[in-house]
Amino acid sequence: MKKGVFTTDIDKSGQLLWQELKKDIGYLSAQDQQIVELAFTQMMMAHGQDRRRSGEFYVIHPVRACQSLAKIRMDVATLAATLLHDVPEDTSVTLRDLSRDFDPEIIFLIEGVTKLSKVKYQGEERYAENLRKMFVAMGQDLRVIIIKLADRLHNLQTLKFVRPEKQYRIALESLEIYAPIAERLGISSLQNAIEDAAFPYVHRDIYHSFIHDSDLEINRRNRTLERILKRTKKVLEDNFIEPEKIYGRSKKYYSIYKKMLGNKTDLKNLHDLVAIRIIAHSLEDCYFILSCLQQNFDILPHRIKDYIARPKPNGYQSLHLTGFDETSETYFEFQIRTRDMHEFAEYGVAAHFAYKAKQRKQELSQFLSGENLKWIKELVDIGKQELSAEEYLKKVKLDLFQDRIFVITPNNDAIDLPKGSTPLDFAFRIHVEIGLHATMAKINGQIARLGDELHNGDIVEIMTDKRQKPRPDWLKWVKTRNARSHIRGYMRKTVQAV
Ligand code: MN
Numbered sequence: 001m002k003k004g005v006f007t008t009d010i011d012k013s014g015q016l017l018w019q020e021l022k023k024d025i026g027y028l029s030a031q032d033q034q035i036v037e038l039a040f041t042q043m044m045m046a047h048g049q050d051r052r053r054s055g056e057f058y059v060i061h062p063v064r065a066c067q068s069l070a071k072i073r074m075d076v077a078t079l080a081a082t083l084l085h086d087v088p089e090d091t092s093v094t095l096r097d098l099s100r101d102f103d104p105e106i107i108f109l110i111e112g113v114t115k116l117s118k119v120k121y122q123g124e125e126r127y128a129e130n131l132r133k134m135f136v137a138m139g140q141d142l143r144v145i146i147i148k149l150a151d152r153l154h155n156l157q158t159l160k161f162v163r164p165e166k167q168y169r170i171a172l173e174s175l176e177i178y179a180p181i182a183e184r185l186g187i188s189s190l191q192n193a194i195e196d197a198a199f200p201y202v203h204r205d206i207y208h209s210f211i212h213d214s215d216l217e218i219n220r221r222n223r224t225l226e227r228i229l230k231r232t233k234k235v236l237e238d239n240f241i242e243p244e245k246i247y248g249r250s251k252k253y254y255s256i257y258k259k260m261l262g263n264k265t266d267l268k269n270l271h272d273l274v275a276i277r278i279i280a281h282s283l284e285d286c287y288f289i290l291s292c293l294q295q296n297f298d299i300l301p302h303r304i305k306d307y308i309a310r311p312k313p314n315g316y317q318s319l320h321l322t323g324f325d326e327t328s329e330t331y332f333e334f335q336i337r338t339r340d341m342h343e344f345a346e347y348g349v350a351a352h353f354a355y356k357a358k359q360r361k362q363e364l365s366q367f368l369s370g371e372n373l374k375w376i377k378e379l380v381d382i383g384k385q386e387l388s389a390e391e392y393l394k395k396v397k398l399d400l401f402q403d404r405i406f407v408i409t410p411n412n413d414a415i416d417l418p419k420g421s422t423p424l425d426f427a428f429r430i431h432v433e434i435g436l437h438a439t440m441a442k443i444n445g446q447i448a449r450l451g452d453e454l455h456n457g458d459i460v461e462i463m464t465d466k467r468q469k470p471r472p473d474w475l476k477w478v479k480t481r482n483a484r485s486h487i488r489g490y491m492r493k494t495v496q497a498v
Contacts, residue, residue: 010057014044017063020327024070025079032076036066038101039080046084055163062086062156065150072189072347076144081109085147088114105464107164112137112144113151119301128392131177132383135396139182139380142349145181149190152178156197171201175254176394184375186314186348195254203257218250218265221274224328227278228297232334235296241288244339245279271303271322273335279342283308286336290319292296293334299323308341310456317341375416405456422478424450427462428483435486437464471493 018040025036043062050058055460066082080102088095088110095114099107116134137144156174159167175198182191200207227246234242251259251273259270267273280286286308293299305320318337325332337345342353382395407415415429424441427450428435441448442461454460470490478484 010044010049010059013057014059017059021063021067021070024067025071027070028076029077034103034282035076036079036083039083039106042093042098042101043083043087046087046093048091050090052064052158052161054158058086058090062152062159063155065147068150068153068190068349069146072350073188074143074350075353077109078106078147078353080106081113081143082147082150084110085113085151101246109141109147112141113147116144116148117297131393131396135376135379135383138376142185142384143353144374146185146187146190146350146353149178149182149187153190153194156194159197159201159341167201171198175197175202181219182348185350186316186344187346187350188348189346191254192255196252197233199254199257210257213267214253214256218273220328221332222248222250224325224330225274225276225332228323228325228332229261231296232276232278232293235292236289239288239292241292242279242283243280243285243289245277245424247277247444248274249277249335250274271300272320272333273331275335277335278337280336283338286319286338289336290321293321293323295333298326299334300324310335312456316345317475318345405454406457407456409461410461418479421454422451422477423448423454423460423462424474424477425480425483426454426460427485428478429480430462432486434489435463435483436470437466437468439463439465439468450474 018037022033025033025222028036040063044059047062052058052061058184062083062085065077065085069078069082084098084102084106087093087098090377093109093481095111116130116137134148141295152174156171159170161391162170162197162267174194179191179194179198182188182194203210213477222270225457229246229248251270256267256270256273260266263410278289280289303322308317308319309446311317318335319343321334323332323334379396382392385392387395405417405419405421407417407421409415409430415426415428416477417425422436423441424438427438427441440463441452441457442463443454445451447461470487472491474487475484478487
């Protein structure tokens, strides 16, 4: 909350808010800026002098949510809908009233968000119902959930005004559901902001000491990083290469916390607490910079990660190198990527909706219909199964948190699978018939067994034989529900036939 707009005069607040917002939407055309302005004035009139629990004017909330989406350069429809997202629910202005002034596309998005908020989260049954709706909405238009993420972020940022029991519940739900969704969509800027805002309410006991310890270590390493940064610039200059941008970054608190829990390690052993990020002009430059750094710094050879050749499951691409500085005994990381990769790393799926991507409609529809978002369909499908609220929540959380890998078919298609999957899972994912008759696999050209574990980026080929049939021990080799249900289905059929 900025002090500037915390005034008792609604007109004054409105002016200040609009000035702030106007600065953030400079990337839109003049015509689109007018649509945002219209949404802003309508929103101001609808909410009027209403106030939130914090005492501040209600209108600040939709504007803050809208600003965080302007930062990731979302399109005009999303921004207008974000400004108006609480209007039908909380004011006397209806969707129908709004439809006189705004396109059906905008109305559709507002309606999507309104439907989601209708079910107030009380008890597990309602919570489960809410999630089911949310995933269905995501399947229809991802922008609905992107608005919901921005809405949630601002609610977290003003959570101190909410009753303590409610604080914990909202913050926990944010860490368990919203942040993982943002992560799966690759929108790291929203993911990090949501996690860091929820962190103190979920882990009250350790929060302050954790921040204190992290800051000490980050500050220590940053002193080293400054020196490394200077040297890096010099090295690149000597090699006649000029990056688009080069700067230091430190890891966000909650992601430090997660990494420490996951690896059961302590701060001292985290190699990527601080990093130097290099935005290169081209793909070739990325690899050239890599080789320059290898020659001039102490780089750990077994820790070079090429996420350009093998992107992370959510599409993230970069080269990561771990460096070691002898004098200060400090680990640090180099992250090298192009401008496009960088935007995708920050905005994720949102990068496809971003304003400049308008000409790339085809690319967008390909992305939305492809393998990238199959997990959303799966979540919608889980919602259709007859499960108790408790079972449903367990499955969704499992699915959201499960690490995914991408493997590649001989035709160069990427297939999204849970970590630990085998060639047999892959075979059933390609086609049931291929699964049922699989005999052997080739992983990266090498003969492999159907039960071997696959790794991110593996190129997988399946050999089949019409005479081959599923065996009961296949159930031990598969990780996916899909493969398991097909094998079971086959077993049942053959038992009945006998
Ligand atoms: Mn809201």
